[in-house]
Structure formats: structure tokens, C-alpha cells
Amino acid sequence: xxxxxxxxxxxxxxxxxxxxxxxxxxxxxxxxxxxxxxxxxxxxxxxxxxxxxxxxxxxxxxxxxxxxxxxxxxxxxxxxxxxxxxxxxxxxxxxxxxxxxxxxxxxxxxxxxxxxxxxxxxxxxxxxxxxxxxxxxxxxxxxxxxxxxxxxxxxxxxxxxxxxxxxxxxxxxxxxxxxxxxxxxxxxxxxxxxxxxxxxxxxxxxxxxxxxxxxxxxxxxxxxxxxxxxxxxxxxxxxxxxxxxxxxxxxxxxxxxxxxxxxxxxxxxxxxxxxxxxxxxxxxxxxxxxxxxxxxxxxxxxxxxxxxxxxxxxxxxxxxxxxxxxxxxxxxxxxxxxxxxxxxxxxxxxxxxxxxxxxxxxxxxxxxxxxx
Ligand code: NAD
Numbered sequence: 001x002x003x004x005x006x007x008x009x010x011x012x013x014x015x016x017x018x019x020x021x022x023x024x025x026x027x028x029x030x031x032x033x034x035x036x037x038x039x040x041x042x043x044x045x046x047x048x049x050x051x052x053x054x055x056x057x058x059x060x061x062x063x064x065x066x067x068x069x070x071x072x073x074x075x076x077x078x079x080x081x082x083x084x085x086x087x088x089x090x091x092x093x094x095x096x097x098x099x100x101x102x103x104x105x106x107x108x109x110x111x112x113x114x115x116x117x118x119x120x121x122x123x124x125x126x127x128x129x130x131x132x133x134x135x136x137x138x139x140x141x142x143x144x145x146x147x148x149x150x151x152x153x154x155x156x157x158x159x160x161x162x163x164x165x166x167x168x169x170x171x172x173x174x175x176x177x178x179x180x181x182x183x184x185x186x187x188x189x190x191x192x193x194x195x196x197x198x199x200x201x202x203x204x205x206x207x208x209x210x211x212x213x214x215x216x217x218x219x220x221x222x223x224x225x226x227x228x229x230x231x232x233x234x235x236x237x238x239x240x241x242x243x244x245x246x247x248x249x250x251x252x253x254x255x256x257x258x259x260x261x262x263x264x265x266x267x268x269x270x271x272x273x274x275x276x277x278x279x280x281x282x283x284x285x286x287x288x289x290x291x292x293x294x295x296x297x298x299x300x301x302x303x304x305x306x307x308x309x310x311x312x313x314x315x316x317x318x319x320x321x322x323x324x325x326x327x328x329x330x331x332x333x334x335x336x337x338x339x340x341x342x343x344x345x346x347x348x349x350x351x352x353x354x355x356x357x358x359x360x361x362x363x364x365x366x367x368x369x370x371x372x
Pocket of ligand 1: 147148149151180181182183184185186203204205206209224225238239240241260261262288291
């Protein structure tokens with residue numbers, strides 16, 4: 001890569017920090033996309049990237065996604081993300097994480113981290129030894145623990161909003177819902193859906209999980225490759241991304257897509273295609289924001305009750321998205337982006353008006369919380 005291209009691809013990001021410590025084998029990048037709404041929050045991903053450019057492109061993309069997610073969720077958080085280049089199975093050590101924690105600390109709260117693919121709560125504990133700007137730490141240390149139940153609860157609220165908007169009913173009783181993926185989010189969601197008396201079909205590539213859940217809840221299971229195209233009212237993707245793609249889109253037999261998985265559309269144009277087909281798509285980053293809301297509550301001083309209460313906001317957020325899409329005759333994924341961008345512009349404008357600058361000095365974690 002030529003040096004001048006580096007500035008081109010940094011594009012609209014506020015700050016990109018390269019973290020290097022040869023002695024402990026640390027090569028990491030922190031990207032702060034936007035802090036107009038608050039400190040940039042996003043997890044640390046550890047992945048064996050083929051090269052440094054691949055890691056940079058990933059962290060820039062992911063951090064921008066966090067700006068949109070936090071804004072659409074109505075949170076006073078900006079967007080950021082970090083990547084550590086390395087194999088999580090081979091290259092982890094206390095020294096590596098503590099060296100990385102010192103880098104996070106040097107940003108004085110402009111970036112706050114959390115767990116992501118390849119990092120665990122134990123790694124967060126090492127970071128916490130060097131910096132208070134870390135979330136997702138154990139409950140025993142004042143953290144919020146596993147975010148999945150909150151992601152699942154927010155997703156339930158998202159399904160309710162979509163069912164209300166599309167089918168005109170407040171109840172999920174008798175609504176046919178197909179859940180793809182029975183991991184941390186899917187299994188918690190299943191529990192909620194059964195309590196709501198929905199008629200649920202499940203699938204997972206792991207037969208053990210399917211067996212366990214079918215026995216526990218007496219629900220119907222279908223093959224993993226059939227769930228996406230099964231006939232239902234709501235398809236709830238809770239596994240991997242890109243389930244809505246060129247191969248599946250014309251075979252869909254659902255009225256609504258609302259689930260917890262990230263990046264459900266293989267490409268943004270699939271959102272337009274769903275609109276053409278008359279399928280209501282609840283944009284993934286608005287629907288699965290419950291986990292982020294939970295972490296936000298951790299910053300304020302954690303309370304489980306408050307976190308659950310907060311995830312109910314997903315309902316109203318999605319209703320706003322559906323209304324924008326309907327009024328402006330655009331796809332719901334475009335409407336979600338518009339909602340997120342509008343909030344940043346409006347709040348940024350208020351702050352500019354009050355402080356004479358676009359970027360106000362946001363609260364640091366120390367000011368926001370009573371931690372450390
Ligand atoms: P997980 O790894 O615990 O569960 C994923 C499940 O999907 C596994 O049981 C896996 O066997 C199954 N699966 C994989 N491919 C499948 C396929 N083709 N068909 C059916 N099942 C398949 O992950 P998770 O934490 O439950 O996350 C699920 C999704 O939600 C991911 O896309 C994740 O990025 C997203 N998400 C999770 C959270 C959270 O709080 N955990 C927050 C936001 C978004």
C-alpha cells in the first residue's frame with residue numbers, strides 16, 4: 001500500500017491509532033470513527049488477518065458501523081472499534097492485553113472497548129488492570145456480564161414492533177416464527193417467544209442444540225438449510241451474516257425478517273429487493289442493539305433492571321425506522337441509516353450552537369461512572 005492511500009482510506013474517521021509492542025507481540029489498530037454523541041464504544045476483535053491492510057479495512061468498517069448503531073439506539077455513544085492482529089488460540093498473553101490496555105488508556109476515554117470475536121471476559125480483565133475504559137467485565141467487578149440475554153430481549157421488542165407494523169397485532173400469540181441459530185442470542189430469544197405463545201420453528205447446524213431445545217420447549221425443528229426459506233410470519237436470523245442474498249431472496253416465504261444476527265443483508269441492495277417483495281425488514285443493527293444498551297448501562301453504574309428496561313427502546317426505534325421508510329418510500333435499511341445520520345447531525349448542531357464547536361468535550365468514563 002502506498003503511504004498516501006492510507007489517508008484516503010482513513011476517510012471520515014476522527015482518529016486511527018496503531019498500537020505496537022514488539023516484545024509482547026502486540027500489533028493492533030484502534031479506529032475512532034465519530035465522537036459527536038459521546039465516547040467511541042466498540043469491541044476489540046482478535047483475528048489472524050492475512051495482512052495489516054486487511055485489519056485496517058476491517059476496523060474502519062466496523063467502527064463506522066458502531067457510530068450508526070449507537071446513534072439509532074438513541075445512546076450517547078460514538079463509534080469505535082479495535083482489532084488485534086493474531087490468532088486468539090495461539091497468540092494471547094497477559095502481557096499482550098496489558099500492553100494493549102495501556103494504549104486504550106492513553107486515549108483518556110475517547111475510546112471504550114468491550115468483548116468481540118476472539119476476545120473473552122478474561123481478556124477484558126487484563127485490559128481493566130491498565131485502564132478503566134473497558135466494558136463487559138465480570139459482574140463481580142461491577143460489570144454487566146454476558147450481553148446475550150439483553151440482545152435477545154431487544155430482538156423480541158424488535159419482532160413485536162415489526163409484527164405490529166406489518167400484521168397490525170400487539171400479540172405474538174399464534175404468530176409463526178422461524179428462529180435460525182440457537183446460540184447465546186437464539187436460545188434466549190426462543191425462551192421469550194415461547195412465553196409469548198408464538199408458534200416457533202427452530203434450526204441449527206449443531207444437532208445437539210436442536211435436540212436440547214426441541215425437548216425443552218416441544219417445538220418443531222427443520223433442517224438448517226431449510227429454515228431461511230420456510231413458510232412463516234417472521235424469520236428471525238440469529239446465526240451468521242449474509243442470510244439474505246441472491247440465492248435466498250426469491251425463495252423467501254416470510255412476511256417479516258427480524259432477528260439478532262449482524263449483517264443479515266449480503267449487500268445493501270437486498271434491502272431494496274425485500275421492499276419490492278413486500279417483506280418488512282427490521283434492520284439488524286437497530287434490532288440487535290440490546291447488548292450495546294446493556295453495556296451503556298454498565299457505564300452509568302450497572303443495574304440489571306435498568307438494562308432490561310432500556311432494551312424496550314428497540315420497539316420505538318424500529319417504529320421510527322418503519323415510519324421513515326414508509327413516508328419516504330425507501331427501504332428500511334436506508335431509513336435506519338437516515339435516522340442515525342439525522343440524530344448525529346441534530347445533536348452535533350445543538351452542541352455547536354452551545355459550545356461554538358461540533359465536537360464537545362464528552363464525559364469520560366470517570367465522570368460518567370463511579371468506577372475507579
Ligand atoms: P453463537 O455463536 O452463540 O450462536 C450462533 C449459533 O448459530 C450457533 O449455535 C451455531 O451453531 C449456529 N449456526 C451457525 N451457522 C448456522 C446456519 N447456517 N444455520 C443454523 N444455525 C447456524 O453467537 P451469538 O452470540 O448467539 O450471536 C448470534 C448472532 O447475533 C451473530 O451474528 C452475532 O454477531 C449477533 N449478535 C450477538 C450479540 C450478543 O450479545 N451475543 C449482540 C449483537 C449481535
